[in-house]
Amino acid sequence: MSKIRYSRRSLLKTGAAAFAASTLPAPMIWAQEIKDITLRQFGTGVSNLNEVATKVKEDLGFTLEMTALDSDSVTQRAATQPDSFDIADIEYWICKKVWPTGNLQAMDTSKIKNYDKIVGIFRDGKLTPESTIAQGTAPHSVGFTSGPGGKDFVAEESGWMTLIPTIYNADTLGIRPDLIGRPIESWAELLNPEFKGKASILDISSIGIMDMAMVCEAMGEISYADKGNMTKEEIDKTIGIFTEAKKAGQFRAFWKSFDESVNLMASGEVVIQSMWSPAITAVKSRGIPCVYQPLKEGYRSWGGGIGLSANLSGMALDAAYEYINWYLSGWVGGFLMRQGYYSAVPETSKEFMSADEWGYWFEGKAAAGDITNPFGDKLAGAGDTRDGGSFYDRMGAVACWNAVMDENQYMVRKWNEFIAA
Amino acid sequence: MAALSKANILKSNNLTGWLLAAPLALVLALFLILPICLIVVVSFWQATEFSIIPAFSFENYEFLFGSSVTYTVFLNTFKYAAITWAITLVIGFTIAYYLAFHIRSQTWQTVFFLLCTVPFWTSNIIRMISWIPFLGRNGIANSALLSWGVIDEPLEWLLFSDFAVILAFVHLYTLFMVVPIFNTMMRIDRSLLEAANDAGATGFQTLTNVIIPLCKPGIMIGSIFVLTLVMGDFITVRLMSGSQSANVGRLISNDIALLQYPSASATAVILLITVLLMISALLRLVDIRKEL
Structure with missing residues (x-):
């Protein structure tokens, strides 16, 4: 720390050209000092991958310490222990809760090299100029703040970002096509009596309630002003419909962890359920047919990003910006996209994927050969196409973003009643 | 004079008693009383x-x-506790009776007793989870019944149901009933049984008039074990009911997951009071200290 300040100051003192100070010696000093920097990142398991930390050490030279927690603990930690982290890897709906505490600092978009290439969803909210913006906590609505030190959210691209988007995807229902034997097209099928005792939903209230809302709306029972911010009446009615279905024996079980959802599906206990993309992959890798079924009402989507702790400053802050620029430069994007997620700057990721992988994951084309994930497991063979098609087909059909409601506590209590009913 | 009184103080039963009790009291105060007060x-x-x-x-x-919801959930918890208690009591008593009175050689008694503890060599959760593939729709139980022609369609209620929850409880906790009952049975004076026999009592009369009354402390200790374990459980109910049923433990664990510690503590306090009341009622029936 001290070295760089001292050398900069002395250079200025001796009247050396500003040109020399800013370009030539700085990278050399940077290279010496950066090895001592450790950034502490924490977040949910999805993108907190050790491979990323290893690659950071290799490419950037500094150390990234990763801690993976569940989303409740992540929220609590970001809100209450700002000293315990440098970089928070959180979802946008968590940002809505955490940002007002002032524990994160706004990021200057002029320092983000690939800012202009970031997908529209995270900037003006629109994937393409014609897109309509989905309900819920849309990332762009909590993506910008008024300036350094701002604790509010602003609608326009203000040049100060709250989170740099890193990873996102569109979720839908998973089905066992071999056990259902007919096309599934609507969320309403989750409560179809045909699947009595063979359906499941996840027992995580904040996400489960959204899936419920998608179903109730598809059934034509309720039309929501905003599924991501329901009124008490809407919550009552939604939970009421599902409680009735539960009592009638519609559900085989509820799942709380990733593995449970995989086992329920793989064992055939459940043929239709809310599911996450990697869980589908896990079922398929056991040789069991499983489809991430695109539905006509659209997807429930989620997005995550990295935020900087308010305590970061000086060299560590520079390193953090370096890390963010590196994050968006393509390697991580390729790594994540080859697992079925999307990167915030897809075009840089393209360079880190084979043409076939890019075609399969992003463009929705049929694979020419085997498609493997970064860990070498085969996910698809020649001729297979991705469920739901291309990036624009999938992300263009988002009906709702994961959200946190104003009536969150009420909803949680109602959710407990649903489980106990 | 001073030396004498010092020796006296040390010799005084009162003080040594206090000193001897102090380590345990300290441990209990630190690790039991204090946390409960905090809750x-x-x-x-x-x-x-x-x-x-x-x-x-x-x-x-x-x-x-x-x-x-609170009342439904407490009722559900009592239901699990009562049914599990009744079943483990019958099974536990039968096993203990067989071990104590039908196995004559002490070696075999030890061997069989150890056999009963074999399942405890693996973790609680693994023993529970191993039921899931067994009871599932396409599990071993259903495929066996189907192939024997006993049923035409897989039985759905085998897994993710109250049946599954209670089955797991019984499997997990029967040994807690067997051990104390077996212990009291072994201390029954065999001449009492002979006397009953000589007096013309049938086997059943001996059982109800001699053995059961003498086993009361064991039954009571076993009951306390089983009831408190079932009342405090949350993971068995979650896994075996497929998250579809709730008991008090699950209410508390849900609250904790949502960072609602105060509300979780309140539920825990009520649960603690309920369990304490149950145990004190049980202790009224039998004076365990006297009988031991």
């Missing part, structure tokens, strides 16, 4: 989504007693 204190606090605020408010209790 009670926190149960009066308030919580927002991110933080807990020291306060003295009855809000948590008001919500707890004002919600119909």
